[in-house]
Amino acid sequence: MKLFGDERDWFFHSRLGMFVHWGLYALPAWHEQLLWRGSMKRADYEPLMHSFNPTAYDPDTWLDLCESAHMDSVVFTAKHHDGFCMYDTAYSDYKITNTPYGRDVLDMLANACARRNVKLGIYYSLPDWHHKNYPNQGRHHEMFGPRPGDEPDEERYLEYVRNQVVELCTRYGTIWQFFWDVNVAGFDDPSINETLRRLHPQMVINDRGPGPGDYDTPERKLPESMSYSRPTQACQSLGRQSWGYREREDYYTVRFMMESIARTLCLGGNYLLNVGPCADGSIAEPYKKAFAAIGDWYARVGEAFRDTLPASHLLQSSPSGGSWVMKDEALMTRRGNTLYACLCAPPQTCGFSLRPLTVRPSRITLLNDGREIDGSVELIPWLWTEKPYLHLFNLPVEEFASEVMVVRMEMDDAVI
Ligand code: GLC
Numbered sequence: 001m002k003l004f005g006d007e008r009d010w011f012f013h014s015r016l017g018m019f020v021h022w023g024l025y026a027l028p029a030w031h032e033q034l035l036w037r038g039s040m041k042r043a044d045y046e047p048l049m050h051s052f053n054p055t056a057y058d059p060d061t062w063l064d065l066c067e068s069a070h071m072d073s074v075v076f077t078a079k080h081h082d083g084f085c086m087y088d089t090a091y092s093d094y095k096i097t098n099t100p101y102g103r104d105v106l107d108m109l110a111n112a113c114a115r116r117n118v119k120l121g122i123y124y125s126l127p128d129w130h131h132k133n134y135p136n137q138g139r140h141h142e143m144f145g146p147r148p149g150d151e152p153d154e155e156r157y158l159e160y161v162r163n164q165v166v167e168l169c170t171r172y173g174t175i176w177q178f179f180w181d182v183n184v185a186g187f188d189d190p191s192i193n194e195t196l197r198r199l200h201p202q203m204v205i206n207d208r209g210p211g212p213g214d215y216d217t218p219e220r221k222l223p224e225s226m227s228y229s230r231p232t233q234a235c236q237s238l239g240r241q242s243w244g245y246r247e248r249e250d251y252y253t254v255r256f257m258m259e260s261i262a263r264t265l266c267l268g269g270n271y272l273l274n275v276g277p278c279a280d281g282s283i284a285e286p287y288k289k290a291f292a293a294i295g296d297w298y299a300r301v302g303e304a305f306r307d308t309l310p311a312s313h314l315l316q317s318s319p320s321g322g323s324w325v326m327k328d329e330a331l332m333t334r335r336g337n338t339l340y341a342c343l344c345a346p347p348q349t350c351g352f353s354l355r356p357l358t359v360r361p362s363r364i365t366l367l368n369d370g371r372e373i374d375g376s377v378e379l380i381p382w383l384w385t386e387k388p389y390l391h392l393f394n395l396p397v398e399e400f401a402s403e404v405m406v407v408r409m410e411m412d413d414a415v416i
């Protein structure tokens with residue numbers, strides 16, 4: 001994949017990041033789109049701001065979570081679809097500093113990020129269910145048409161957006177990433193991104209805004225192709241139902257998350273994993289446990305993803321599950337002649353023939369625990385008319401059933 005070739009290239013080395021969805025919606029703890037999916041009335045939702053008092057908020061505990069999972073960036077919801085501003089904007093009264101808490105939570109987070117060398121990014125929703133000028137027309141992620149008192153006016157709304165994004169990019173130190181969300185209205189004003197680029201030449205801007213962005217943002221889906229053609233950061237929440245904190249959340253298993261992360265990273269994409277803090281600012285136990293488990297795994301296998309290139313094209317998988325590696329069972333990365341095979345899908349067998357590789361590695365190591373793995377180049381009975389291929393065997397698949405296993409193969413001879 002082509003690099004940007006400028007200050008934005010940090011993006012290709014920052015493989016894991018933490019997404020944070022936090023706002024008034026953490027109080028009812030149902031879903032961040034309660035006003036839309038839950039048909040809650042604006043008159044009932046907006047007064048939640050008078051009860052928002054996150055006394056347990058401490059950005060350092062958030063960054064502890066982030067670092068526990070080996071993440072080096074955080075993207076924060078400065079304004080979600082509800083229009084509530086989680087920072088001290090000069091352009092709206094519907095904001096965090098007018099809650100009983102009264103403090104600018106983004107400012108606190110930005111200071112902690114600067115102190116701890118974590119890259120801060122901003123999430124900003126284009127749909128706005130509060131601002132009277134947003135042209136709500138009942139499209140997806142919109143209110144069902146303007147409500148009493150609204151004055152739909154695209155130009156005035158965009159003026160509000162321009163003012164806010166400049167505020168966000170001038171008041172909180174270095175902003176590394178700008179994450180626009182759902183441009184349902186089809187706003188087209190590339191000058192906004194150009195302004196942001198002038199303010200922060202190192203900033204990467206996503207593909208959901210009012211102008212061309214730098215990177216793609218596949219959401220909640222496992223990649224289907226063997227590599228990404230554009231810079232990519234996939235995003236996924238630990239909860240299947242919601243991004244904001246949800247009381248009865250269906251959390252994904254850690255094995256599923258590892259698979260989703262490994263598949264994305266093997267294809268050359270980055271990964272943004274979401275946490276939804278509670279209304280009081282604390283982080284619920286399931287997030288802490290999952291982030292720690294992912295971090296523990298990543299500490300052992302992460303070298304397969306650091307400064308490596310996607311290499312799954314070196315493998316031919318068996319489409320129907322034959323006698324060699326099955327379709328999508330293993331994906332590969334490489335650094336020179338060191339290859340890494342990630343057993344993404346739960347393995348069906350304790351061995352794999354890595355067709356069409358014919359080079360025997362000088363050393364084969366299971367990164368999960370550092371043990372050596374057996375391997376040889378041998379004829380496979382099912383492919384007896386073909387050549388001998390590299391065969392890994394006796395893998396401790398039962399022992400590592402709850403993890404994605406990653407095998408490092410150091411080759412003496414060049415692998416083309
Ligand atoms: C979707 C959702 C939104 C969430 C976002 C994260 O656009 O509408 O609630 O913030 O995905 O990427």
